[in-house]
Amino acid sequence: MTLNTSRRGFLKGAAAAGAVLVVGLRPDGALAVGNAAAQINPFVKVGSDGRVIAIIKHFEKGQGPATGLSTLIAEELGVGMDQIDYEFAPSNPALYANLAFGQVQGTGGSTAMANSFMQYRTAGAAARAVILNAAAEALGADVGSLDIVDGMVTGAGQAVPLGEFVEAATGLEAPAEPTLKSPEQWRLIGNPDVRRLDSKVKGNGTAMFAMDVHLPNQMIAMLARSPRTGGLVTSFDDTAAKEIKGFIRAATLPNNAAVAVYAENTWAAMQARDALTVEWDMSAAESRDSAQIKDEILAALEGDAEYNVLKNEPGPMDQAAQVVEKTFYFPLLAHAPMEPLNCTIEADDDGGITLHDGAQMPTGPHMALAQIFELPMEKVRIKTMLAGGSFGRRATPTADYQVEAALAFVITDRSRPVKLVWSREDDMRGGYYRPAFGHKVRVGLSADGEIVAWDHRIAGQSIMKGTAYEAFVVHDGVDHSSVEGVADTPYTIPGFHVGLTDTRKATSTLWWRSVGHTHTAYAMEVMMDMAAQAAGRDAVEFRLAHLGDSADAKRKAAVLTLAAEKANWGSAPAGRTQGIAVHKSFGSFVAEVVEISGDADSGVQIEKVTCAVDCGIAVNPDVIKAQIEGAVGYGIGHVMRDEITLTGGIVDQYNFPDYEPLRMRDIRAIETHIVPSAEAPSGIGEPGTPPSAPALANAIAQTGTVVSDLPMINAGVAFA
């Protein structure tokens, strides 16, 4: 197993009396053991009462890292899930970096479990080792004869609560290389009965999201932003706003991007903001219509591509017996997490500030706020709250909403905390979308139905160019996130050629659950079906024939085969039609069979989605199933009927009634099968999304309509 984690040597902990054992990182970044007074930023704290607290370096937007990382600690330490709680780590990229991101603390790219698996197990194992050493000393027993099971130190004919040894353990030398449990010893990792740690509080209304922050004397700020990307405030009139009870004042932000309205409560802020009249300088603002943007993208698919992504010659299309061709269009999409964006900033007594935020990428706002407030990093604190969904929206390269809050706070006298609240309309119209993309694919087939050439052209709005991430993700001009899922496909495709052309952005663009795979998987998998059909071959057999001997190809083939088997591929019940798709993303492999009734004219009903996933070691199998269920819904819901459109640069959609979310009736059932694996854990939050839409498209195609212009309702597909 390959892991991007080094197990550093454990150093001697500080010897001091105390009731809490902490295991984590010292300020110099070395793993260490100590007590509550020690200068250690912990991954785990163990109290003398036996309570264990896992410190979670990732934020929790529903994908389950709080439960997952706690599971790793509990497993190695030897406690049950009912004996462990969790807290979110402070923002400190030197200590809580995402090991997949370098020196950045953050959650994304489905990396939470992958980058934490060894780190958190090691911390749990170190805690176990020092407690056992303390117990051996106290009990006069050989340490090898002792174990920790369900929080009890057992052996030598005794069973003593581990808390009894916590104080002594804080003064012991930490093991250089704590022994990790072997998979045969796991009781929690891989256990489908392990439950989420956040279920109860999220079911009884006590869970605290950022939106639930109420600081004493706080003001609510809402912003009037430019209706078109790039507009700047020239003046505003708040005469009408002053009539709203609870209105405090209005002020233009220092960057002229918006007018902030301050009010005593949220409702007053909403009314006062709507009562403002703002004049804008639109000279640099976007003014195009969606149709123009689409035309630009489709035109960019013709002629020479800007970048030859694979740096090779096109395959011999002119030698093909037949050519299958399709042009695809993918519109702008909003993330629309359930909790509208918000965060709160307050002044601290020492001149610093605290940001209360469902912080997905805390290092970004941390640095931005340090700059805005001219504070050293250590005087900017971030308290991470639960986040009501994100799908990528809570992490922007510009820390957009946190910067808004900071600018709204910095121009006050800072005596009152400022809570910035976005409305749903702000969220729908406020920028940051899955960019619009087009694909034009031509597949040349030989007379006996083999692929001889595959020419794949992609054009669209780069996510990474112009951001701080450009240096890491853009190589030789190619934004990898524009071509991922095509250029790096595990399929063996003879004569494969990939061209990319960047088009001009109409809005800010952003990663959206599964990033480039949102469109690349669709184009790849719909073309695979079209090619199979043209070749007169079964869709599963055709794909398997293009999956060779590489490790990735074998894993991809395995999920494809499993999903087909579990869905009774080829034997759909009467009145049902099936479509299949398979895709690798974020290190994981997912195949899905969508079974529908009806057709594009009479109305399609999605009856069942059968999924097979290989994400390496399945730490929390039930969380994995939930992620596949959610990712399928996210992918299918948008492709059915959602798009963000512009008229004269202004977003046409304003709220859920015209950006209709997936509803319960849309998908009748989802069944998920997990491939047993000993590989290192890989992504699970996103990989279920890419194959969902093409599997649906391939099912609908079997009824006569190949949908390549999204959303599907634009192509005339009716849904039941």
Next chain:
Amino acid sequence: MSLVLKLNGTEHTVEAEPGTPLLWVIRDELKMTGTKFGCGVASCGACTVHVDGQPMRSCQTYIEDVEGAEITTIEAIAETKAGAAIQQAWEELDVVQCGYCQSGQIMSAVGLLTQNPKPNVEEIEDYMDGNACRCATYQRIRAGIQRASEIMEG
């Protein structure tokens, strides 16, 4: 204006302008944050509360219209038989993901089971149609309601 709200069995005197949505009085004045703001236009259901036992979207319920009514929020729904059963089922099945919509989902589900203790799948889908979940936990919400129905039967 000053008015008296009867919420979770307790009377609260609140100051609010006519036309203020019940949601914002619950969240900002009473500081009970289990009831969520999702859309403000009654199209997502995150703000669902019970008014005299009926699920209502509190973002579109004006404060002056519910004076004197019995208002119940997620914080007190466990005191009802259906509420306790739903919360138990939600935990058994780990229905939640981000959890932000779940107060509203639960308040609607309790409304359904209170009037129809053994709903079939179509009845569940019809009743829950107005409660959006962007995490798409619908499969487990559906199963959770069915499980709660069993729990209620005993």
